[in-house]
Amino acid sequence: MLHEFLDRRLACAATVCAVALLGSLRGDAQIVVEVTRGVERPVPMAIVPFGWEGPGPQAPFDVAALVASDLGNSGRFAPMAVEDMVSRPTQPADVRFQDWLIVDVDYLAIGQVVANPDGSHTVVFQLFNVLQGEQIVGYRLTTGGSADDLRVAGHRVADMIFEELTGIRGVFGTRIAYVNEQRMGRERRFQLIVSDSDGANPQVVAQSSEPLMSPAWSPDGRKLAYVSFEGSQSSIYVQELRTGIRDRVSSREGINGAPVFSPDGRMLALTLSRDQGNLDVYMLNLATQRLTRLTRHSAIDTEAVWAPDGESIYFTSGRTGGPQVYRVEARPGGRVERITFEGSYNARPRISPDGDRLAVVHDDRGNYRIALVDPDTGLTQVLSNGSLDESPDFAPNGALIIYATLEGGRGVLASVSTDGRIRQQIASVAGQVREPVWSPFPRI
Amino acid sequence: MIRLLTILLVLGMGLSGCRGGSSTIPTDGSGDASDSAGANGASDEGGVTTTGIGADGSVDSTRLVPGEGDGPLSRLVIYFDFDRSEIRSDFNDMLRAHGAYLAENGGQQVRLEGHADERGSREYNIGLGEQRAQAVRRVLMLQGASTDQLGTVSYGEERPAAFGSDENSYSLNRRVELVYR
Numbered sequence: 001m002l003h004e005f006l007d008r009r010l011a012c013a014a015t016v017c018a019v020a021l022l023g024s025l026r027g028d029a030q031i032v033v034e035v036t037r038g039v040e041r042p043v044p045m046a047i048v049p050f051g052w053e054g055p056g057p058q059a060p061f062d063v064a065a066l067v068a069s070d071l072g073n074s075g076r077f078a079p080m081a082v083e084d085m086v087s088r089p090t091q092p093a094d095v096r097f098q099d100w101l102i103v104d105v106d107y108l109a110i111g112q113v114v115a116n117p118d119g120s121h122t123v124v125f126q127l128f129n130v131l132q133g134e135q136i137v138g139y140r141l142t143t144g145g146s147a148d149d150l151r152v153a154g155h156r157v158a159d160m161i162f163e164e165l166t167g168i169r170g171v172f173g174t175r176i177a178y179v180n181e182q183r184m185g186r187e188r189r190f191q192l193i194v195s196d197s198d199g200a201n202p203q204v205v206a207q208s209s210e211p212l213m214s215p216a217w218s219p220d221g222r223k224l225a226y227v228s229f230e231g232s233q234s235s236i237y238v239q240e241l242r243t244g245i246r247d248r249v250s251s252r253e254g255i256n257g258a259p260v261f262s263p264d265g266r267m268l269a270l271t272l273s274r275d276q277g278n279l280d281v282y283m284l285n286l287a288t289q290r291l292t293r294l295t296r297h298s299a300i301d302t303e304a305v306w307a308p309d310g311e312s313i314y315f316t317s318g319r320t321g322g323p324q325v326y327r328v329e330a331r332p333g334g335r336v337e338r339i340t341f342e343g344s345y346n347a348r349p350r351i352s353p354d355g356d357r358l359a360v361v362h363d364d365r366g367n368y369r370i371a372l373v374d375p376d377t378g379l380t381q382v383l384s385n386g387s388l389d390e391s392p393d394f395a396p397n398g399a400l401i402i403y404a405t406l407e408g409g410r411g412v413l414a415s416v417s418t419d420g421r422i423r424q425q426i427a428s429v430a431g432q433v434r435e436p437v438w439s440p441f442p443r444i
Numbered sequence: 445m446i447r448l449l450t451i452l453l454v455l456g457m458g459l460s461g462c463r464g465g466s467s468t469i470p471t472d473g474s475g476d477a478s479d480s481a482g483a484n485g486a487s488d489e490g491g492v493t494t495t496g497i498g499a500d501g502s503v504d505s506t507r508l509v510p511g512e513g514d515g516p517l518s519r520l521v522i523y524f525d526f527d528r529s530e531i532r533s534d535f536n537d538m539l540r541a542h543g544a545y546l547a548e549n550g551g552q553q554v555r556l557e558g559h560a561d562e563r564g565s566r567e568y569n570i571g572l573g574e575q576r577a578q579a580v581r582r583v584l585m586l587q588g589a590s591t592d593q594l595g596t597v598s599y600g601e602e603r604p605a606a607f608g609s610d611e612n613s614y615s616l617n618r619r620v621e622l623v624y625r
Contacts, residue, residue: 211602213566233597255574255598258567277578279571300571316568323568348565361565368563390565
């Protein structure tokens with residue numbers, strides 16, 4: 001038999017190893033963020049190095065440096081370099097606002113990290129409006145004892161300051177997943193990587209000599225669905241990040257592709273070609289393995305994504321020639337309606353958290369770029385400026401879109417604010433990086 | 445450990461490849477841009493050989509094997525136009541030869557690996573690769589190959605034959621490879 005009907009659960013084949021999120025990846029695939037276009041006048045601020053109360057001369061992790069880096073990377077703020085600071089207060093009583101007024105700093109943050117007897121850490125910080133000479137907010141966070149815990153706390157502090165000053169929930173504490181490919185002669189190594197949203201702390205969660213593609217987060221942020229070609233056939237896996245344990249949820253004859261979770265996490269939308277090689281969109285109930293067919297057309301139907309209310313599914317279809325985005329009700333025999341009309345190529349839709357906008361891959365006069373589409377009017381607005389941009393995905397706050405682009409022939413990640421004002425390059429050191437997907441907000 | 449398992453896997457594939465009865469396992473010609481270009485360029489001289497073999501039944505005596513020699517059966521890659529999965533007429537002779545070979549060698553299996561160029565979205569390109577593999581599959585079945593001889597897989601843009609971002613590379617990447625085993 002050429003095609004085997006495989007539906008075994010939990011498989012770990014020879015060429016792929018799923019890795020738990022334990023050890024950190026060192027050396028390769030380290031990513032650095034670089035703002036390529038920020039707002040015209042980023043807000044000047046100062047994040048003073050936090051005080052340390054505990055064993056040794058300094059805290060195991062520089063929380064303030066991470067907060068400054070996060071806020072600077074957002075493109076909206078310009079944190080002052082530590083060496084330029086006239087004073088370095090760590091307690092509110094030590095703050096002299098005139099020190100900061102003379103260097104034109106609008107906002108000031110100070111803080112302390114305290115090592116507790118039980119091994120945990122307490123992080124306290126205060127945010128001040130320098131012009132008004134008063135405190136805006138102050139918070140106390142308790143976290144674990146490791147440098148890693150302090151890094152997580154640092155992202156939380158940055159998120160709180162960002163939200164306080166912009167009114168937008170911060171995404172510094174979220175994560176991204178992406179695919180990295182490295183070529184060594186004729187050998188190829190595909191890795192599925194999860195990192196912090198700034199690219200730091202990359203960890204390999206799966207590795208294969210055959211292609212890995214199309215990662216998708218579960219709504220609780222604990223699992224990834226993805227496609228693996230191990231055994232030279234496409235299959236869809238759902239992997240728990242903490243343990244590395246994975247289920248093979250679809251390995252039907254032909255294509256098993258483009259998995260995405262339903263908003264309640266109980267279903268996957270996916271693409272199968274089990275009907276005589278014809279690609280259509282299906283829904284798979286993960287608990288019962290029950291399959292429901294959603295589209296039925298001889299053209300390519302693929303790249304499904306659920307509307308946030310779970311009532312409908314957007315997908316790409318070639319039914320009018322080139323690919324365009326359509327919407328189908330998420331039930332058998334659901335009505336299909338065309339969404340995109342501008343241009344000859346609109347594909348791989350992703351929907352904003354509020355359901356009001358789609359991000360698509362759009363042919364912009366011969367260049368493949370990321371565009372925003374209003375699903376009600378079809379109005380299309382190009383956001384990126386590359387020639388082969390692809391795989392857009394919204395940050396959970398809806399304010400940013402991450403996507404894959406080429407930089408000097410190499411696959412890298414970039415992000416753009418949905419107002420088009422702030423662009424960032426997230427370049428990895430080794431390999432081709434692509435298919436970024438943004439995690440949901442962490443559970444608080 | 446992974447390397448050991450991979451070796452075992454490769455051995456396993458080798459054994460199953462011999463099951464077809466032929467001691468010669470054809471090369472797949474995959475992943476090599478210059479090979480592919482050569483196969484493409486050989487399209488004009490292919491027709492003459494086909495008629496000769498068909499007429500005098502010399503297939504067995506010359507022991508033609510897919511992927512070897514210089515006739516239409518030696519070509520293992522079919523190329524496609526952008527965003528299309530129709531088979532161009534310059535590949536008719538080649539597919540006719542492979543269809544006839546499969547019809548005569550019922551134990552022989554071939555895997556049709558569909559590919560796309562890198563432009564556009566990845567899963568849509570998986571779809572394009574699948575449509576191309578299915579188009580080749582239909583032609584081979586019309587030529588007498590049977591369902592259980594033909595497998596398909598689509599790699600979309602994930603396994604390019606040429607790595608450039610230009611039309612020359614793109615045209616080499618929009619392809620279906622015939623992988624005998």
